[in-house]
Amino acid sequence: xxxxxxxxxxxxxxVAGEALxxxxxxxxxxPLQWEAPQLGSxxxxxxxLDGLSKDPxxxxxxxxxxxALRVAxxxxxxxxxxxxxAMKAARAELDEAxxxxxxxxxxxxxxx
Numbered sequence: 842x843x844x845x846x847x848x849x850x851x852x853x854x855x856v857a858g859e860a861l862x863x864x865x866x867x868x869x870x871x872p873l874q875w876e877a878p879q880l881g882s883x884x885x886x887x888x889x890l891d892g893l894s895k896d897p898x899x900x901x902x903x904x905x906x907x908x909a910l911r912v913a914x915x916x917x918x919x920x921x922x923x924x925x926x927a928m929k930a931a932r933a934e935l936d937e938a939x940x941x942x943x944x945x946x947x948x949x950x951x952x953x
Contacts (some may be wrong), residue, residue, distance in 0.1 A: 856924075860921070860924070861867060863917060863920075864921070866917070867914065867917055867918065867921075870910060870913070870914050871914060873910060874907065874910045874911040874914045875911075876901070876904075876907070877900070877901040877904060877907065878904060878906040878907055896928075926945070
């Protein structure tokens with residue numbers, strides 16, 4: 842397996858910085874995903890949605906800009922959660938390798 846191209850402190854700083862930046866954006870976007878977009882209003886050309894012509898709640902619900910924001914918020918939350926899971930798995934693998942290197946019983950041998 843190739844070594845990372847950048848020094849570890851730089852990688853850690855980037856991971857922490859991106860996580861904080863994403864958390865900040867999510868904090869800002871989270872309440873907005875349920876609101877109507879600020880500029881302009883969405884008017885569907887779909888005849889099936891004609892009944893919504895005087896329904897601002899309906900327009901907000903089907904506005905593709907709001908729906909796109911909702912999808913992006915959910916995707917960002919999932920990626921953040923996946924990142925946490927990946928880092929926990931990497932830490933567990935490293936801990937196991939360190940135990941083996943130190944000659945301590947490993948989790949696999951303890952379970953047997």
